[in-house]
Structure formats: C-alpha cells, structure tokens
Amino acid sequence: MSAVDDAFHGLRQMISSGRLVAEQKFPPESELCDELGVSRGSLREAVRMLSALGVIESRHGSGTYVSQLRAEDIIGSLSLTVGLLPLSGLLDMYELRRVLEAHAAAQAAARITDEAEAEMLGLIAQMEATDDTDLASSCDARFHEAIAHAGGNPTLMALLGVFRSRSRAYQVFELPNGAELKRISDLGHRAIADAIVARDPAAASAAAAAHVAQTDAWLRLYQPPLSEK
C-alpha cells in the first residue's frame, strides 16, 4: 500500500473507530506522521483528500479537526465536481432529480409551515413578475430550495442542491424562445405551489415531476449554452 493510502486509511480509521468524534481536533501533523509512519507531504495529501470529501477541516495556525459529519455536508462535496460531467451523462441525473423533487414536494405539502409557505409564494410572485433572466433564475433556484427545505430532510435538500447546481448552468431562458419557455415554467411552478398550499402531497408530487420532466425535455431538445460561471 502506498504512503498516502496508509495515511488516508489511518486518519479515516481514527474517526470510524470512535477515537475522534465530530468537531474534535487531530494531533499535530508531526505526531500523525510518526504514528502513521509517513512524511509530512504524504500526510498532507491524505488530509486534503478527506477535506475535499467534507470529512475533516484544516485551520491555518490552529489545527486539523473532524468536521460536523453531517450527511448534507458530505453530499454537498459533490457540487465541486458535478459541473464537470458532460451533458451526455446528465440525463440519468434528471431521472433522479424528477423522483426526488417529487418526493420533496410531497413532503413539503405535508409539512410546510405558514411562514415557509409565505416565503415560497413571495418567490413565485417575484419570479412571475420579472423579465430579467438572471433574477428569474435566482428566484427559480430559491423557490426549489424553499420547497426542499420545507420537506424537512437536509440530506435530500443537499442532494437536490447538487443536481440543481448542474442544471442551473444551462441557461434555458437565454434561448431565442426563452420568454415562451419561461411562461411555461412559471405555470409549472404555480402548479406546484398551489398543490402545496392545498396541502395535497399527491398533487404536489405530480406537479413537481412534471416540471422537472419539462426542463429535462428542453435540455435534450435545445442543448442550451453553458454559463461561464
């Protein structure tokens, strides 16, 4: 086994064995090097790997710590990379997004609070009123986030955030017929919101699935330009 792998598994085991729990501080690098039998360079490479995966966290001048170990943080680490997937491999993800958005919408319909509902309605009103594509995109994202949040499952919310971060890069509304598409999209949003307001999970689920399927179809059909961001 290579030195970096040794260090990686050693660090990982310190957490899985329960020797270190969430938020706790690792020994300094020099001690870890002795214990794991690798040089500082190799150890640091292993630390970076776990840090990229959202498991640990280095603070300059202070130390290296176990993260909070929340599922949503670990899933969120995917957002660093989903943007690199080619469009071809993306359609499977849309199938997942459709299923998960439908579930989140259904849960939201069952659980949403009055304040969250008011926020959601405010976003959708703003979205319908504007012609600015940037503002519309932003409201779109926040609208879906609000629903996922109301669903009450942070892990699901993180996963949907990852999928959406990829979809958002495709600027459907910038297409020649973008205004027409936005109008249809607004109708889809409104159907979801109405179902949630009516506290009807089945209707919310169906509306959300239809909305995602629609976006998916546009993506396949027009293959819109990628945003620079």
Added chain:
Amino acid sequence: MSAVDDAFHGLRQMISSGRLVAEQKFPPESELCDELGVSRGSLREAVRMLSALGVIESRHGSGTYVSQLRAEDIIGSLSLTVGLLPLSGLLDMYELRRVLEAHAAAQAAARITDEAEAEMLGLIAQMEATDDTDLASSCDARFHEAIAHAGGNPTLMALLGVFRSRSRAYQVFELPNGAELKRISDLGHRAIADAIVARDPAAASAAAAAHVAQTDAWLRLYQPPLSEK
C-alpha cells in the same frame, strides 16, 4: 486565495473549459507548477483532492489523466465517507433510500431482461436457503444490486450502492432474534421479486418501499452492532 486552492481551481478549469476532455492526459507536474504558479507540493495536494472526488486519476510513472467523468464514479466517491456518518444522521438517508429503491424496483419491473430476471431469482433462492449470515448478507446486497442494474440508470445504481454500503455495516442478522428478522426480510425480498416477475411496476415499487422501511425500523429499534470491516 491559497496556493492549493489556486491549483485546484486551475486544474478544474482545464476540464470545465474543455481544454482537456475525459481520458486525456495532463501536462507533467513540473509544467503545471509553472503554469499555475505553485510548488509541486501544493499542486500534488490539489491533484489528490480531485482524485478523491473521482475527477482525475494519477498513474505512477505514466501521467495524470482526466477520469472517464461518469456520474456513477463521481457519486461513488461518497462511499469512502458515508461510513463515517453517525447513526443519528443516517435516518434521513433511509428516507431517500426508500424512495430510490422503490423507483429502481419499478423501473426494473418495466425493463428487466429474462437473463437478469433469472439471475435475480437465483440470488433470492440462495438467500432463502442459507442460514449463514455472511452469505445471506452477500446475497442480499447482490439481489438489490441486480434490481438497480436492471433499472437501467447507472447513476441511480451508484447512489443506491452508496446508501447500501452504509446499511450493510449494520449486521441486523447477528442480533439475538436475527433468524426471525431474516425470515421477514426474505418475505420482503420475495414480494419484490414476484412483482418484478409479474412486470408490475406499482407493486414492485410498493414492495421495495416496504422492505426498506422495515430495515429502517429495525435499525431504529435495535441499533445493531457495527461490523469491523
């Protein structure tokens, strides 16, 4: 911005900009250091991060390459870390697993081939016949894998694999009443298989959801021991 971050974003951008595509080789480390303006140590830390995330791949003596950039590989990188999540943060994941297994089972019922069906039935027969908990666990995993595979969405299959890798660490069948639990579990599997054989997506979906919910309930109730693996 720190040196490692510079290198990380530089490498990432080489891919997102299209300068390098899947399977293509990066320039040697020395050139990358010059171009990105960082030392070799920092560059290597950035490379390790992207490699942990499944985006690039270093081959000793040969070079550093962009990965195949398949969604399933990038999602699969989570399996390195989900095992570290505390049990408390795991129940949200079971909700997701329930939804996704249900979808996969429905898709399998709609799409499965005769050969895949035969394999699935072989696994379930073997599982029902044995008392060996290790063999049963292995068949259990492969049974669910076969269904996910038959569902035809590699991304979904990878995601379910991640969730299952975590569940499998809990050895429900090792509990005092493990034999009883296994019998119930076998019935759940049989219900899923029957629905798939009958090409009935709705029934398959319901059976799969029920099965996952059952496992979830056992986990909450008994909090079984973690495997050492």
Added chain:
DNA sequence: TGCCGAAAAGTCATCTAACAACTTTGTTGA
C-alpha cells in the same frame, strides 16, 4: 525485415529540511 531486450528518458511517489503565516497561549507592565 522483423522482433526482442536493454538502455534511456519521462513521470509520478516519497522524503527531508527550512521558512512563512496564522492562531493560541502566556507574560509583562501599567
């Protein structure tokens, strides 16, 4: 000519040593 093996070049892997940058702790002095 064609092929095989050895040598050479190219590349990543690892280690050591040193210094820089930042944070935390301890101490001093008013």
Added chain:
DNA sequence: TCAACAAAGTTGTTAGATGACTTTTCGGCA
C-alpha cells in the same frame, strides 16, 4: 484588571534530492 506584547504551537508553502514505475528509443540478432 486589562491591554499590549512576546513566545510557543500549528498549518501553509517552497525547494531539492532520490526512488519507483512506465514509456520510448535504439541496438543487436535471427
């Protein structure tokens, strides 16, 4: 008691040298 400063501790970065593995090149031989 508190503020400012000093010291110690820790991670961040760089440089150079050596090892290990892969690929290419080239010479020898049938």
